[in-house]
Amino acid sequence: MDITSLSALELGSRIKAGDITSMDAVRAQFEKIKEREDRYSCYITLTQEQALRRAEQVQRRIEAGELRNQPLAGVPMALKDNICTRGVLTSCASKILEGFKPPYDAAVTERLEAAGAVMLGKLNMDEFAMGSTTETSCYGPVKNPWDTGRVPGGSSGGAAAAAAAEETWYAIGSDTGGSIRQPSSFCGVTGMKPTYGAVSRYGLIAYASSLDQIGPIARNVSDCAAVMEIIAGWDKRDSTSVRLDDYKFTDALVDDVKGLRIGIPRSYLGEGLDPEVKEAVIGAAKALEAKGAAVEYFDMGMVDYAIPAYYVIASAEASSNLSRFDGVKYGYRTPDFEDLQEMYKKTRDDGFGMEVKRRMLIGAFVLSSGYYDAYYIKALQVKALIKKGFDEAFEKYDIIIGPTAPTTAPRLGENLSDPLKMYLGDIYTVSVNLAGLPGISVPCGTDSSGLPIGVQMIGQTFSEKTLLRAAYAFEKTMPGMRPPQLDGAAVKGGEQA
Amino acid sequence: MAITDKTIDYVAALAKLDLTAEEKARAREDLGNIIDYVDKMNELDVTGVEPMSHVLGCSNVFREDEVTSVPDPEGILANAPETKDGGFKVPRTVV
Numbered sequence: 001m002d003i004t005s006l007s008a009l010e011l012g013s014r015i016k017a018g019d020i021t022s023m024d025a026v027r028a029q030f031e032k033i034k035e036r037e038d039r040y041s042c043y044i045t046l047t048q049e050q051a052l053r054r055a056e057q058v059q060r061r062i063e064a065g066e067l068r069n070q071p072l073a074g075v076p077m078a079l080k081d082n083i084c085t086r087g088v089l090t091s092c093a094s095k096i097l098e099g100f101k102p103p104y105d106a107a108v109t110e111r112l113e114a115a116g117a118v119m120l121g122k123l124n125m126d127e128f129a130m131g132s133t134t135e136t137s138c139y140g141p142v143k144n145p146w147d148t149g150r151v152p153g154g155s156s157g158g159a160a161a162a163a164a165a166e167e168t169w170y171a172i173g174s175d176t177g178g179s180i181r182q183p184s185s186f187c188g189v190t191g192m193k194p195t196y197g198a199v200s201r202y203g204l205i206a207y208a209s210s211l212d213q214i215g216p217i218a219r220n221v222s223d224c225a226a227v228m229e230i231i232a233g234w235d236k237r238d239s240t241s242v243r244l245d246d247y248k249f250t251d252a253l254v255d256d257v258k259g260l261r262i263g264i265p266r267s268y269l270g271e272g273l274d275p276e277v278k279e280a281v282i283g284a285a286k287a288l289e290a291k292g293a294a295v296e297y298f299d300m301g302m303v304d305y306a307i308p309a310y311y312v313i314a315s316a317e318a319s320s321n322l323s324r325f326d327g328v329k330y331g332y333r334t335p336d337f338e339d340l341q342e343m344y345k346k347t348r349d350d351g352f353g354m355e356v357k358r359r360m361l362i363g364a365f366v367l368s369s370g371y372y373d374a375y376y377i378k379a380l381q382v383k384a385l386i387k388k389g390f391d392e393a394f395e396k397y398d399i400i401i402g403p404t405a406p407t408t409a410p411r412l413g414e415n416l417s418d419p420l421k422m423y424l425g426d427i428y429t430v431s432v433n434l435a436g437l438p439g440i441s442v443p444c445g446t447d448s449s450g451l452p453i454g455v456q457m458i459g460q461t462f463s464e465k466t467l468l469r470a471a472y473a474f475e476k477t478m479p480g481m482r483p484p485q486l487d488g489a490a491v492k493g494g495e496q497a
Numbered sequence: 498m499a500i501t502d503k504t505i506d507y508v509a510a511l512a513k514l515d516l517t518a519e520e521k522a523r524a525r526e527d528l529g530n531i532i533d534y535v536d537k538m539n540e541l542d543v544t545g546v547e548p549m550s551h552v553l554g555c556s557n558v559f560r561e562d563e564v565t566s567v568p569d570p571e572g573i574l575a576n577a578p579e580t581k582d583g584g585f586k587v588p589r590t591v592v
Contacts, residue, residue: 099576100576101575101576103569103572103573103575103576104567104569196552196553197553197555210550210551236560239558240551240555242553242555304537305537305538305540305541307534308534308535308536308537308538309538311531311535312535312538319511319512323513326513327578328577328578328585328587329573329576329577329585330576330577330578331576331578332578333578333579337588338588339588339589339590340587340588340589340590341513342515343587343588344513345513345514345515346515348512348513348514348515349514349515349516349517349520352514354520354523357512357514357516357520357524358524358527358528358531360512360514361505361508361509361512361514361524361528362528362531362532363512364508364509364511364512365504365508365528365532366535368507368508368511375535375538377548378538378539378543379538380548380549380550381543381546381547381548381549382538382541382543383548383549383552384546384547384548384549385541385543385546387549387552419527419530419531420530420531420534423531423534434552435552436552436553461552461553
């Protein structure tokens with residue numbers, strides 16, 4: 001069997017057993033990457049030499065009996081390009097960070113290294129994680145491995161596509177309004193956004209700090225749980241970091257949902273939802289019901305107000321966070337200026353792409369005097385009401401189930417010209433970030449075009465293990481999914497691969 | 498809400514962006530559409546609702562003010578577009 005098709009945990013146990021070495025895994029993976037990267041463009045940077053050296057070190061440690069408690073030791077992985085890696089380009093897919101090689105590692109990079117992970121490279125994304133299609137990258141779009149005429153979703157589009165295309169065993173993404181869950185749904189993989197505070201964001205280049213969270217994208221629920229055990233943990237360098245009572249996420253991988261109380265908000269199945277997505281999501285709930293869970297439909301308001309509140313809060317924070325990119329300390333500086341102010345303005349206008357500029361302008365507007373109360377403060381009040389709605393729901397239910405996205409993957413270019421249309425695709429994911437909750441997207445079928453559909457499970461804060469158990473039990477009812485044309489066969493619709 | 502050229506100039510100045518005429522026209526239209534959509538929040542009565550910044554209600558965590566960062570001036574300056582005498586070089590700011 002081709003080892004690049006194994007799950008991360010399977011590969012880890014084979015490395016431990018001495019069947020294969022970490023170097024073999026790295027070499028096999030780079031062969032596949034070379035075959036497939038022209039078609040999918042998942043990566044911004046590949047670090048083959050460094051990966052091989054690192055694999056040799058980890059292999060020696062494993063053979064010396066170290067890393068025994070690290071099931072993913074020696075397993076190659078990749079990071080979204082907004083996560084700092086010492087000495088390796090970290091660009092946020094933006095021209096303004098061209099050439100930026102961080103002088104330090106992010107907390108998750110350190111934790112992965114300590115667990116014996118081997119980095120293959122850095123993954124393509126929407127510029128500064130702003131976008132839902134990975135088309136705003138200054139390095140060009142990622143293509144969906146299920147159909148290269150379609151987007152992979154975003155903003156962690158490179159991460160989800162690389163996991164689906166078997167160009168990595170797992171990936172680390174970030175999720176501010178759905179950026180892990182939505183591309184996971186579009187690419188037929190599993191992605192988890194942990195509770196706000198569960199994973200340190202030290203070294204994550206900030207987009208909207210009150211919403212940003214780092215999480216895993218992998219080909220199954222068990223791999224996500226194993227990665228969560230590595231990356232979750234308190235860190236004094238992230239002031240929002242929270243200590244959890246229990247970090248044994250893999251203990252939740254039990255095929256038993258008897259008595260689990262599941263709520264489905266009727267408003268999550270309303271207007272705008274693709275009928276095939278709806279059917280697949282209801283099918284997922286029924287599969288859990290057949291295993292002994294209690295499923296109930298209920299009314300939850302506020303769904304229509306989540307996107308307005310999200311875009312006000314996220315844009316406001318972005319306009320503040322991105323003020324640090326000014327052509328002084330790192331990255332791009334315009335060659336053409338007379339004085340300091342002109343240097344700032346021209347550098348930023350040349351360096352940022354249109355979607356990033358649009359959000360900074362919205363942010364500057366909603367924070368400006370005269371509009372601050374009407375927009376920014378109001379959005380924070382809406383956020384409080386959204387949180388309250390979830391709190392009330394979680395008095396009755398252990399988890400909430402609904403779609404991850406209203407449709408399957410759109411065609412390339414379809415949403416790029418209409419920002420509002422793109423924003424509306426985030427309707428089921430953004431409220432989870434506003435309320436700080438954990439959420440997971442798990443594949444639950446395909447539509448009539450053969451494109452993957454994801455079901456989203458949402459839990460109360462710090463209920464990751466409940467979510468993982470439900471996701472694992474559901475996954476057991478599904479056949480495995482793999483993009484049909486990975487090995488280079490013709491692409492659907494006559495499009496050139 | 499109709500977004501005027503004046504508003505765009507004002508927010509572009511706040512965001513320190515030197516927008517081209519074409520970008521300004523596009524921004525005016527996009528911003529207008531997005532703000533119109535965001536105005537949906539006005540349908541809600543939020544009287545008496547406390548604005549929520551942190552979902553978990555965390556308050557400030559105090560610690561001793563100790564120097565902990567690893568000094569790596571070369572690594573930091575290596576990323577700067579221009580440096581001089583171990584510092585970041587910027588255009589003249591005082592005339």
